[in-house]
Amino acid sequence: MNERRIQHLKPGFNPSGTYVLYWMQQAQRIHYNHALLHAIELANQYDLPVVVYFGLTPSYPEANLRHYQFMLEGLKEVKTWLEHLKMNFVFRLESPEEGVIKLLKDASYLVMDYGYLRHQKIWRKKVIDEAIHQELSLGIDLVDTDMIVPVRVVSDKAEYGAYTLRPKITRLFRDFRDFKTLPSVINHTNLKLSSDHDLNDIDELLERLPIDKTVKPSPIYHGGYVQASQLFSTFIMEKANHYDESNDPAKDLTSKMSMYLHFGQISSLELLDRLFLAQAQGQIKGESFDGYVEQLLVRRELAFNYVTYQKGYDQFETMTEPWAYQTMKAHENDQRDYLYTKEDYLLFQTHDPYFNAAMKEMVLTGYMHNYMRMYWAKKIMEWSPNHKVAYETIKTLNNTYFIDGRDANSYAGIAWCFGKHDRAWTEREIFGKLRYMNAKGLERKFDIQRYVAKMDQYTEM
Numbered sequence: 071m072n073e074r075r076i077q078h079l080k081p082g083f084n085p086s087g088t089y090v091l092y093w094m095q096q097a098q099r100i101h102y103n104h105a106l107l108h109a110i111e112l113a114n115q116y117d118l119p120v121v122v123y124f125g126l127t128p129s130y131p132e133a134n135l136r137h138y139q140f141m142l143e144g145l146k147e148v149k150t151w152l153e154h155l156k157m158n159f160v161f162r163l164e165s166p167e168e169g170v171i172k173l174l175k176d177a178s179y180l181v182m183d184y185g186y187l188r189h190q191k192i193w194r195k196k197v198i199d200e201a202i203h204q205e206l207s208l209g210i211d212l213v214d215t216d217m218i219v220p221v222r223v224v225s226d227k228a229e230y231g232a233y234t235l236r237p238k239i240t241r242l243f244r245d246f247r248d249f250k251t252l253p254s255v256i257n258h259t260n261l262k263l264s265s266d267h268d269l270n271d272i273d274e275l276l277e278r279l280p281i282d283k284t285v286k287p288s289p290i291y292h293g294g295y296v297q298a299s300q301l302f303s304t305f306i307m308e309k310a311n312h313y314d315e316s317n318d319p320a321k322d323l324t325s326k327m328s329m330y331l332h333f334g335q336i337s338s339l340e341l342l343d344r345l346f347l348a349q350a351q352g353q354i355k356g357e358s359f360d361g362y363v364e365q366l367l368v369r370r371e372l373a374f375n376y377v378t379y380q381k382g383y384d385q386f387e388t389m390t391e392p393w394a395y396q397t398m399k400a401h402e403n404d405q406r407d408y409l410y411t412k413e414d415y416l417l418f419q420t421h422d423p424y425f426n427a428a429m430k431e432m433v434l435t436g437y438m439h440n441y442m443r444m445y446w447a448k449k450i451m452e453w454s455p456n457h458k459v460a461y462e463t464i465k466t467l468n469n470t471y472f473i474d475g476r477d478a479n480s481y482a483g484i485a486w487c488f489g490k491h492d493r494a495w496t497e498r499e500i501f502g503k504l505r506y507m508n509a510k511g512l513e514r515k516f517d518i519q520r521y522v523a524k525m526d527q528y529t530e531m
């Protein structure tokens with residue numbers, strides 16, 4: 071593993087500790103998990119067993135049944151793998167940072183995986199502060215395993231756009247193709263630490279969790295590494311070589327990996343390695359290969375750069391550029407020909423069949439094609455009384471209904487609609503210099519009726 075993935079936050083070692091503790095939070099997987107790898111190496115070095123802890127809080131910001139089900143499907147697999155690999159898995163129903171703190175006393179070492187969003191950082195800081203406060207002697211390391219290249223390694227500032235980030239990451243990423251195999255754990259001691267649920271019956275667990283149950287699980291997408299891996303194999307075999315045409319929402323040529331990446335159920339580095347292998351085997355060529363690498367490596371990393379360095383990434387007042395605020399202000403009072411509410415959107419009741427189809431994809435399946443996400447957000451901007459209301463509506467719908475919502479990519483994608491990482495365009499009503507999109511563009515470029523017909527099928531499911 072490239073050493074630059076690891077931040078040694080607290081030097082030390084607890085000689086009377088009985089395990090190496092890995093707090094799994096962001097990277098909910100076994101495969102290509104550098105944090106787990108680091109924990110195993112430490113455990114083997116000191117002849118200790120590994121404890122993997124996962125804390126599930128019913129009050130995770132903006133999460134609902136759709137998200138919990140997807141996540142638990144993945145965690146059930148994780149548990150099975152860990153048992154098979156002779157590691158201890160502790161699954162508790164509590165706020166994760168509080169749960170970890172309880173396990174620190176008996177740990178020789180703590181390994182955490184890195185999470186880029188604000189609340190994830192606060193949780194980790196709380197754990198470190200508590201270890202210092204209690205004068206615990208254990209060492210604490212933080213391992214970035216969800217980015218191909220850790221954000222702080224690529225850049226120490228907010229990047230203007232893909233064009234400034236691209237050369238930096240292109241120089242670096244080969245040094246971070248650094249995962250070989252997970253070593254075996256030498257010490258197999260079963261510590262018999264209690265869990266609050268065995269994860270065998272997820273439905274039963276979901277039933278009793280006091281979570282928002284208004285948004286139903288996706289009938290199409292299911293969580294877990296196995297699903298992700300199979301979906302990606304199908305993508306490589308049947309779609310990847312046509313990825314250069316994937317902008318067309320009717321064609322279904324994208325990989326659907328965003329939801330698995332969001333929950334850390336698959337690693338972006340594994341996807342990149344598999345893509346390179348496919349290229350070497352002639353399964354994916356030229357523009358399609360470059361196009362996928364651009365999204366996975368450059369655009370995704372740009373989103374994480376954004377949430378790292380733009381402190382107010384999730385607030386209307388602080389998420390975009392000064393020129394964008396100026397132009398929005400200048401057009402605040404422009405006449406809006408249509409005004410819709412969130413309820414209109416959710417009932418698929420606008421005058422625009424393409425927008426309604428996109429809403430169906432979102433509400434009924436938990437996913438939406440990238441091109442339609444842009445169109446969808448731009449329409450909400452056009453049909454809201456002002457830009458702040460539009461921002462709040464987009465953010466709420468995005469994070470409630472998308473399985474991949476509440477991600478760095480959510481905030482960056484939405485901010486892009488409001489000018490972030492984009493440029494000024496020709497001035498027009500409502501949008502000012504922000505990029506505009508219209509239905510004619512969809513009709514001109516794609517067989518958009520096919521997309522509408524496809525989404526109509528979902529209403530019958």
Ligand SMILES: Cc1cc2nc3c(=O)[nH]c(=O)nc-3n(C[C@H](O)[C@H](O)[C@H](O)COP(=O)(O)OP(=O)(O)OC[C@H]3O[C@@H](n4cnc5c(N)ncnc54)[C@H](O)[C@@H]3O)c2cc1C
Pocket residue numbers: 316324325326327328329331332365366367369370373438439440441443444447468472474475476477479480481483484486487
């Ligand atoms: C208004 C708006 C809201 C969005 N909300 C989210 C969200 O909540 N969660 C989310 O993960 N993405 C979001 N995106 C980004 C993008 O639409 C999705 O990541 C993409 O559609 C996921 O589909 P896929 O995995 O099939 O993509 P593929 O085309 O197969 O791409 C592979 C991977 O590359 C990355 N990627 C693809 N497109 C983009 C992009 N435009 N920006 C950054 N990374 C990208 C993703 O990690 C994706 O999984 C949003 C974009 C916009 C414009």
